[in-house]
Amino acid sequence: MYRQQPLTEAKVKRPADIEIIPLNFDAKEVKPVMSRDTLDLHYDKLAKGYAKRYNNHEGNPEFNYAGAFLHNIYFPQFRKVRDNNKPNGPMKGFIEKHFGTYEVFQREVEFKAMAIEGSGWVYLSKDGKVKTIENHEVRDDILLLIDWWEHAFILDYGSDKKKYLRETWKIINWNVISTRWGHTVRMFRISIRFFYGRRTKR
Numbered sequence: 001m002y003r004q005q006p007l008t009e010a011k012v013k014r015p016a017d018i019e020i021i022p023l024n025f026d027a028k029e030v031k032p033v034m035s036r037d038t039l040d041l042h043y044d045k046l047a048k049g050y051a052k053r054y055n056n057h058e059g060n061p062e063f064n065y066a067g068a069f070l071h072n073i074y075f076p077q078f079r080k081v082r083d084n085n086k087p088n089g090p091m092k093g094f095i096e097k098h099f100g101t102y103e104v105f106q107r108e109v110e111f112k113a114m115a116i117e118g119s120g121w122v123y124l125s126k127d128g129k130v131k132t133i134e135n136h137e138v139r140d141d142i143l144l145l146i147d148w149w150e151h152a153f154i155l156d157y158g159s160d161k162k163k164y165l166r167e168t169w170k171i172i173n174w175n176v177i178s179t180r181w182g183h184t185v186r187m188f189r190i191s192i193r194f195f196y197g198r199r200t201k202r
Contacts, residue, residue, distance in 0.1 A: 029080040047071035066136035079173035098128030
């Protein structure tokens with residue numbers, strides 16, 4: 001049975017119900033990087049399923065809330081396929097400051113992702129580091145997020161995770177990433193306090 005982590009502050013209320021953000025792109029715009037079948041499974045069934053179970057008090061609330069939370073960062077960062085898709089504006093400078101070049105950044109993401117044992121996420125943080133998440137966990141420092149669960153790539157790429165990652169770069173909307181970086185977004189800090197207390201983020 002799930003038990004809430006003990007809090008060191010005053011009791012915090014359970015986070016409010018969560019809804020999955022509607023897609024801001026059409027399925028045909030992200031083909032062949034992401035197929036309609038993958039969207040049906042990943043977005044319509046799994047992402048919405050996390051929110052539904054959390055809102056209906058079914059299963060593990062921490063896992064379901066975090067699953068919905070992360071997918072609300074993952075899907076809004078995509079756009080129409082662009083073969084030569086690279087960071088622009090503020091994010092170009094941010095990546096060059098912390099990694100030297102975009103290509104070095106991509107290699108770092110691949111290295112960290114391939115080191116994940118089992119399922120998880122890899123992301124660019126607001127402090128300019130590439131970090132990973134095991135399973136699901138709410139974080140408040142995410143700029144760009146890559147889903148490393150099997151359902152994100154299995155239908156389109158089989159077990160070829162590296163190809164999945166290479167292709168995903170083609171649909172990243174760097175304007176969305178720049179907006180996340182340019183604002184101090186609180187990103188549901190109440191949920192972090194409720195589920196994790198003062199646990200230190202990795």
